[in-house]
Amino acid sequence: SQQGEEDPQALSIQEGENATMNCSYKTSINNLQWYRQNSGRGLVHLILIRSNEREKHSGRLRVTLDTSKKSSSLLITASRAADTASYFCATIPAGNKLTFGGGTRVLVKP
Amino acid sequence: DGGITQSPKYLFRKEGQNVTLSCEQNLNHDAMYWYRQDPGQGLRLIYYSQIVNDFQKGDIAEGYSVSREKKESFPLTVTSAQKNPTAFYLCASSIQEGRNVYEQYFGPGTRLTVT
Numbered sequence: 001s002q003q004g005e006e007d008p009q010a011l012s013i014q015e016g017e018n019a020t021m022n023c024s025y026k027t028s029i030n031n032l033q034w035y036r037q038n039s040g041r042g043l044v045h046l047i048l049i050r051s052n053e054r055e056k057h058s059g060r061l062r063v064t065l066d067t068s069k070k071s072s073s074l075l076i077t078a079s080r081a082a083d084t085a086s087y088f089c090a091t092i093p094a095g096n097k098l099t100f101g102g103g104t105r106v107l108v109k110p
Numbered sequence: 111d112g113g114i115t116q117s118p119k120y121l122f123r124k125e126g127q128n129v130t131l132s133c134e135q136n137l138n139h140d141a142m143y144w145y146r147q148d149p150g151q152g153l154r155l156i157y158y159s160q161i162v163n164d165f166q167k168g169d170i171a172e173g174y175s176v177s178r179e180k181k182e183s184f185p186l187t188v189t190s191a192q193k194n195p196t197a198f199y200l201c202a203s204s205i206q207e208g209r210n211v212y213e214q215y216f217g218p219g220t221r222l223t224v225t
Contacts, residue, residue, distance in 0.1 A: 033213060042116075042200055042216035043153075088152060092211050097168065100145075100153040 004032075004089045004101030012107045019076040021104040023089030024069075032065055032072050033090045033098070043088065046074075079108045113137070116201050116217035123195075123224050131186045131220045133201030140206035142184035143214065146170060147198040156199075159184055160206050188222065195224045 007022045023032070031050045035043040047063045049056045049072065056063045062075040076083055086103040114135040123129045135142065141160050145153040155168030159178040173192025178184055184203075188195045198221050202214040 031211060040198075040219070040221070042218045043202075043214075044216070045213035048213055097155055097158060098211065098214060099155075102152040
């Protein structure tokens with residue numbers, strides 16, 4: 001099974017609304033990363049949050065990390081049509097190999 | 111213009127043929143990775159390399175082979191032994207410092223179709 005599991009699998013919102021997605025993982029981590037993938041394209045790194053951090057911001061993105069619950073959340077505020085993409089969390093359960101979850105597909109309707 | 115490139119964008123092959131996917135980076139990264147992505151799914155690691163002339167199997171290495179003769183290049187060969195090779199293949203690179211893990215930079219991907 002995958003180390004990271006995103007929830008929900010799919011999300012549909014109106015432009016201007018906030019989008020929240022969650023990631024749960026199984027083993028201890030050093031850091032957790034979030035990536036975005038536009039349809040048919042490569043992934044783009046969004047944020048890296050270390051295990052000793054609880055919250056991190058980047059523009060309209062806010063990531064939280066709760067190591068006691070082994071979970072993370074990604075919040076996109078004031079969403080735009082251009083935010084339509086799949087979002088993946090990635091963790092490192094062993095060694096130094098990133099392991100990706102199945103992703104959350106976000107659709108922002110204009 | 112720094113980055114990581116993959117070619118070709120689309121590739122079609124007949125069953126039973128080997129095919130090599132190209133991945134080049136000019137980011138001076140030590141580590142490079144190959145992932146496979148199936149429709150609606152996440153990424154699965156095929157092979158990775160942390161240094162020239164060395165590489166390690168990932169989670170789904172069977173039916174694939176790689177080489178790392180140059181720091182900038184990490185080609186992936188999909189052999190005829192791969193039972194279901196049709197997929198989207200992504201190459202990535204990252205800084206490598208001991209056991210510290212940094213963000214990965216991805217290429218645009220190659221969509222391989224085998225019929």
